[in-house]
Amino acid sequence: MxxxxxxxxxxxxxxxxxxxxxxxxxxxxxxxxxxxxxxxxxxxxxxxxxxxxxxxxxxxxxxxxxxxxxxxxxxxxxxxxxxxxxxxxxxxxxxxNLWTAELSKLAANAFLAQRISSINARSSLCEATSADVAQVSHAVGKDTRIGSKFLNASVGFGGSCFQKDILNLVYICECNGLTEVANYWKQVIKVNDNQKNHFVNRIVSSMFNTVSGKKIDVLGFAFKKDTGDTRETPAIDMCKGLLGDKARLSI
Known part of the structure; x- marks a missing residue:
């Protein structure tokens, strides 16, 4: 054209x-x-x-x-x-050059997603040890080498970019025989998926191990505040998990 x-x-x-x-x-x-x-x-x-x-x-x-x-x-x-x-x-x-520009965008999104998976992995550890994940995030974020952004994540990352771009990075690594590097980035997605399952299990266990017939309000269904975008939002998987146990959801 x-x-x-x-x-x-x-x-x-x-x-x-x-x-x-x-x-x-x-x-x-x-x-x-x-x-x-x-x-x-x-x-x-x-x-x-x-x-x-x-x-x-x-x-x-x-x-x-x-x-x-x-x-x-x-x-x-x-x-x-x-x-x-x-x-x-x-x-x-x-x-x-062209390659650098195209890879830099993928790398930036992968790093941001990595921070969310990283703090969410620590949140599970905080629950197991009675530590406060909000205070851990605050303390860690005060390090000028780290910074505070993307350390107050909710139930994992969503949206149309992060998972797609990480998988793109994984594909490039595998095509170039970099299996260990590809596995590293796959783990970022795996931690993100585990976080959603973990959160659903916490809800169910807090309600006497069943949500069958119980009405649950879901607030903030979009993947990010100040948007109306529900693409790949963690809420979708969470709701599916609760519906699987016959919960009544109000979104």
Missing amino acids: IVDVSNSNKIVVEKSTVPMKTAEAIEKILTHNSQGIKYQILSNPEFLAEGTAIQDLFIPDRVLIGGRETPDGQKAIQALKDVYAHWVPEDRIITT
């Missing part, structure tokens, strides 16, 4: 979180059908979080632009950099 409407050289910017080498695939398709027009493909993944997307756009932690390490590729990178420079400080605009 881009080729059909192009009558001059074009810069094509890939914004979505995609499997690695997607920019390369786009480049091959456009070049093969170029009809004499030159295309430069840039990877510019967005780091907008649901609930704070506008703020993240106006005051981003960083802007990442990946492109080819050729003269034309560098010119394309500079062209997009000039657009962002109207409102983003130059030291926050990072330029890389």
Whole structure:
């Protein structure tokens, strides 16, 4: 479709979180059908979080632009950099090659998900030892090397990104023969799934080991506060677990 409407050289910017080498695939398709027009493909993944997307756009932690390490590729990178420079400080605009840009987005989401699984693993230990997970999170978060964000997680992570991106990372690792690394990231998802099961079991055990016929209110069904997004929300699996024991749910 881009080729059909192009009558001059074009810069094509890939914004979505995609499997690695997607920019390369786009480049091959456009070049093969170029009809004499030159295309430069840039990877510019967005780091907008649901609930704070506008703020993240106006005051981003960083802007990442990946492109080819050729003269034309560098010119394309500079062209997009000039657009962002109207409102983003130059030291926050990072330029890389295509592979780095695509992998950085997956890596960022994987690290955030890892923090949630990490604190949830500790919450189970806190319950077993009478420690207070909120106080543990507070104490740990005071370390400037760690920080406090993503250490007050609920019943695991949800949403359309984290699990998809971790599995994408797992796939890349396995394709490159990095089995141990793939298993490490798989464990992040496993801990997340275990946390949901653990929470359902806690509810059932607190209600004399059965919720059959009992009405339970489910508050905060979305995967994250300040959103209406229920994609992959942990609440879905929890509700299925409670319905399996014939609970009456009010969401």
